[in-house]
Amino acid sequence: xxxxxxxxxxxxxxxxxxxxxxxxxxxxxxxxxxxxxxxxxxxxxxxxxxxxxxxxxxxxxxxxxxxxxxxxxxxxxxxxxxxxxxxxxxxxxxxxxxxxxxxxxxxxxxxxxxxxxxxxxxxxx
Amino acid sequence: xxxxxxxxxxxxxxxxxxxxxxxxxxxxxxxxxxxxxxxxxxxxxxxxxxxxxxxxxxxxxxxxxxxxxxxxxxxxxxxxxxxxxxxxxxxxxxxxxxxxxxxxxxxxxxxxxxxxxxxxxxxxxxxxxxxxxxxxxxxxxxxxxxxxxxxxxxxxxxxxxxxxxxxxxxxxxxxxxxxxxxxxxxxxxxxxxxxxxxxxxxxxxxxxxxxxxxxxxxxxxxxxxxxxxxxxxxxxxxxxxxxxxxxxxxxxxxxxxxxxxxxxxxxxxxxxxxxxxxxxxxxxxxxxxxxxxxxxxxxxxxxxxxxxxxxxxxxxxxxxxxxxxxxxxxxxxxxxxxxxxxxxxxxxxxxxxxxxxxxxxxxxxxxxxxxxxxxxxxxxxxxxxxxxxxxxxxxxxxxxxxxxxxxxxxxxxxxxxxxxxxxxxxxxxxxxxxxxxxxxxxxxxxxxxxxxxxxxxxxxxxxxxxxxxxxxxxxxxxxxxxxxxxxxxxxxxxxxxxxxxxxxxxxxxxxxxxxxxxxxxxxxxxxxxxxxxxxxxxxxxxxxxxxxxxxxxxxxxxxxxxxxxxxxxxxxxxxxxxxxxxxxxxxxxxxxxxxxxxxxxxxxxxxxxxxxxxxxxxxxxxxxxxxxxxxxxxxxxxxxxxxxxxxxxxxxxxxxxxxxxxxxxxxxxxxxxxxxxxxxxxxxxxxxxxxxxxxxxxxxxxxxxxxxxxxxxxxxx
Numbered sequence: 001x002x003x004x005x006x007x008x009x010x011x012x013x014x015x016x017x018x019x020x021x022x023x024x025x026x027x028x029x030x031x032x033x034x035x036x037x038x039x040x041x042x043x044x045x046x047x048x049x050x051x052x053x054x055x056x057x058x059x060x061x062x063x064x065x066x067x068x069x070x071x072x073x074x075x076x077x078x079x080x081x082x083x084x085x086x087x088x089x090x091x092x093x094x095x096x097x098x099x100x101x102x103x104x105x106x107x108x109x110x111x112x113x114x115x116x117x118x119x120x121x122x123x124x125x
Numbered sequence: 126x127x128x129x130x131x132x133x134x135x136x137x138x139x140x141x142x143x144x145x146x147x148x149x150x151x152x153x154x155x156x157x158x159x160x161x162x163x164x165x166x167x168x169x170x171x172x173x174x175x176x177x178x179x180x181x182x183x184x185x186x187x188x189x190x191x192x193x194x195x196x197x198x199x200x201x202x203x204x205x206x207x208x209x210x211x212x213x214x215x216x217x218x219x220x221x222x223x224x225x226x227x228x229x230x231x232x233x234x235x236x237x238x239x240x241x242x243x244x245x246x247x248x249x250x251x252x253x254x255x256x257x258x259x260x261x262x263x264x265x266x267x268x269x270x271x272x273x274x275x276x277x278x279x280x281x282x283x284x285x286x287x288x289x290x291x292x293x294x295x296x297x298x299x300x301x302x303x304x305x306x307x308x309x310x311x312x313x314x315x316x317x318x319x320x321x322x323x324x325x326x327x328x329x330x331x332x333x334x335x336x337x338x339x340x341x342x343x344x345x346x347x348x349x350x351x352x353x354x355x356x357x358x359x360x361x362x363x364x365x366x367x368x369x370x371x372x373x374x375x376x377x378x379x380x381x382x383x384x385x386x387x388x389x390x391x392x393x394x395x396x397x398x399x400x401x402x403x404x405x406x407x408x409x410x411x412x413x414x415x416x417x418x419x420x421x422x423x424x425x426x427x428x429x430x431x432x433x434x435x436x437x438x439x440x441x442x443x444x445x446x447x448x449x450x451x452x453x454x455x456x457x458x459x460x461x462x463x464x465x466x467x468x469x470x471x472x473x474x475x476x477x478x479x480x481x482x483x484x485x486x487x488x489x490x491x492x493x494x495x496x497x498x499x500x501x502x503x504x505x506x507x508x509x510x511x512x513x514x515x516x517x518x519x520x521x522x523x524x525x526x527x528x529x530x531x532x533x534x535x536x537x538x539x540x541x542x543x544x545x546x547x548x549x550x551x552x553x554x555x556x557x558x559x560x561x562x563x564x565x566x567x568x569x570x571x572x573x574x575x576x577x578x579x580x581x582x583x584x585x586x587x588x589x590x591x592x593x594x595x596x597x598x599x600x601x602x603x604x605x606x607x608x609x610x611x612x613x614x615x616x617x618x619x620x621x622x623x624x625x626x627x628x629x630x631x632x633x634x635x636x637x638x639x640x641x642x643x644x645x646x647x648x649x650x651x652x653x654x655x656x657x658x659x660x661x662x663x664x665x666x667x668x669x670x671x672x673x674x675x676x677x678x679x680x681x682x683x684x685x686x687x688x689x690x691x692x693x694x695x696x697x698x699x700x701x702x703x704x705x706x707x708x709x710x711x712x713x714x715x716x717x718x719x720x721x722x723x724x725x726x727x728x729x730x731x732x733x734x735x736x737x738x739x740x741x742x743x744x745x746x747x748x749x750x751x752x753x754x755x756x757x758x759x760x761x762x763x764x765x766x767x768x769x770x771x772x773x774x775x776x777x778x779x780x781x782x783x784x785x786x787x788x789x790x791x792x793x794x795x796x797x798x799x800x801x802x803x804x805x806x807x808x809x810x811x812x813x814x815x816x817x818x819x820x821x822x823x824x825x826x827x828x829x830x831x832x833x834x835x836x837x838x839x840x841x842x
Contacts, residue, residue, distance in 0.1 A: 057385065061343070065346045
C-alpha cells in the first residue's frame, strides 16, 4: 500500500508518527490505530488477489475501528454461546447498523442470531 | 484418514442457497455446516468442481503445468468431504509436491517458542533476541501462571526487536487477555483462535464460528495479524468426534477458518500430534491437513511444534514432509530454549538441536528459515536485550532487574541458571501493565530515553506498520528493513524445476556459513614438510634384494610433504617402530620410497618385488599399512591395516615383527586389529585431503629410490 496516503483513526499521517513527536508526548496509542479507510483498501487488495473471505473480514474490521475496545469486548462476549437471547442479539445488530455505521457486522450478528436459535445456543431469557 | 461414518461429497444448491452438503440436509445443519455453506463455499465454482472426479483434481495438484491459482479456484467450491476425497488420492510424496506449489508465500519461514519456567523477564528478552538473530520470523511466548502474560509479552517484544527489527510476536493466553495485549501494541499477531471440527467441541471451546469470526475482525480492526488454529485429534480428544475421521473434521475446521476470513491457520495436529502418530497412516493425515489448508489459500504454520515421538528418527522423518517442500512456517513453534523451559508442554525440537537444523539446511540446500549465527553476536544481542528490558522495568517502576540477573541472562542455558525473582511483585506489575494506561508507546519512550535508540526505533516501526496494515494480507512476515513478504508481495510461483523459491546466491552462502565448519586449507597447513633435520635421504635407484630381509616401502610424501599420520603419529616414530619390530626377529630391513603410486596396495606390491625375501611392508603417509608378498596379486596381501587412525606405535612394531616372521617362514599370528567403526565418519574428509596431497607427489614413470634413514643418531642404509 502506498504509505504516503495512509491516515490513522486520529488523522495522523505516517510522517507524523515519529520518535520526536512520541518523546515530546504528542502521540498516544490512539494515534497508532489503523483506520477504517485503510482497512477497506486492504480489503480491496485482498479481493483483487482472490481472497474474498479475507476481504469481508477486513471490511467488518473497518467497521469496528470506530468502536471502543470495551464495546468490542462486550460484543464478542455477546456472540459466545449461551450468552445472549435472540432479542439481545437483534438489538445489538440494530445498534451496529443504526448507531455505529456497521451494516456488515450487523448482518453478521443477525445471521448468528438465526443460527443460534435453530441450534438452541441462546440464553434462556 | 477415513471413517465409515464419513459422508460422501455432495452439494445441492437451490435458489442460491445450499440445501444439502455432504449428505446432510439443511434442516439438520449444525453450526459449522451453516457457517461453511454461507461463508466458505464459492457456489459459482461449486457446481462444476463437485462433479469433477477427485482424482483429476489430485493430479492437477502434482501437475507442474497447473498453476496454484487454478487449484485455489477449484478448492473454493469444495465441501469438506470433497477436500478429503481429493487428499485421499495422494501419497505423501504427491502431497509434498502439492505443498511446494500451494504454499502461499514464496519464501518459507519459521516460528520460535520462547518461554521459561521462572517467567524471568531478562531471560525471556535475551532468548527472544537470540531467536530473532537466528532468523525466526515470529516468536511466540506463553505463561506458566496466566497473570504473567503482559510481562512476558513485553519482554519478548523488547527482546525480539533487539535481535532483529520486524519479528512478529505473540503471547498465547485466554482470548480476552490476548486481545487486550494486542490492543496495547505489546503483541503483533495472534494464533490463539482455536476452531474445532464438531459443534459440541466448538461449544466446549466456548465459542461459535460467528464469535470467532468477530474476534478475528476485532484483531484486524486494531492492526493485529491473526491466524486460526486447529488440527487432527482435537475433537477426538475432547470426546466429540461423532465417529468421523480426523481429516474430515479438520477439513470442516479449515472451511470455518477460511469462511471467517482468517488469512491463515496453525495446523498439522499441533498439540494433539501424539494421537495421529499412534494411528496407521496418521502422519500422512497430518500432511494432508496442511495441504488442504494451503488449497484454501491459507497461510500455514505447519505443526512440528509439540513432542511427536520419543524416536529421533520418526521425529526427523515427519519433519521432512514440511521441511523439504517448505511451508509458511515450517514449525509453528520451534523451542528456541531448552525443553525444560518450554511451557508449551515440551516442544518437539529444542535449542540443542538448532545446529542439526542448520546442517540439514546445508545438507539439502533447503531453506528452513534460520541463519547460522556467531557466538559473539549471540552474546551481544542477549546482553543488549536484557539491558533493554531492565531499562523499561526501571522506567515503569516495575521490580528492578539487577546486574546479577543481567549477567546470568547473557549466558544462561535455562532458567535454572537465573536468580529467583519476587514473583508476587512481578505479578503485581503485570496486573498494572494490563489494567493501566501503559502501552507500547510508553515502552518506546522508555527505551529511547535510556539510549536504546535502535530497539525503540524498531518497536516504533512495528506500530507504524500496524497503521499501514500490509501485514494483514495472507502469509505476511517482515523481511529486511520491514519489507512485507506476503502472498500479495511475494506470491509462490512454483511450477516445477527452475521456478519458485530457490536457495541460491547470498542466501545459500549464508546457510553454508556454519561456525563449526572448518577450512580444509588450514587443516593441511598442520601437515607441512617435516621439520628439523633431513632424516630420509635418497641414495640412488632401489636395488633388487637377494638376501633374507624386509623392505619397507614408503608412500611418495612420507616424511617429506607429510610428516605425521592421520592418527597424529610422527613419521619418524612410526618408521622407527617398524624397524625395531623387524630387528626383534633378527633380520635386516631396507627402506625404499615408491614414487609411481600413492595406493597402499601398490606401494606394498612394489616393495615386495624388490625384497630379497619377497616380503615388504607398504605404508602411506596417512598411516595405512599393508604386509605384502611377492607372488600375490596387487590387491591381495598377508595383512592389511586399513584404519590408520586406530594404529599406535605398538601396532606398527608388531607389524614389523610379523613381516620379519613371514620373511623367515615362521608361523605367524596376525596382528590383532583395533576396530572403531566411527573412524571413517570422523576422519573421512581429512583422509581425502591427506591422500590428495600424497597423490600430488606421484611421479608415474619414476622407479623406487633407495633411502638412507637416520633416526636418533643411527643410520640404516
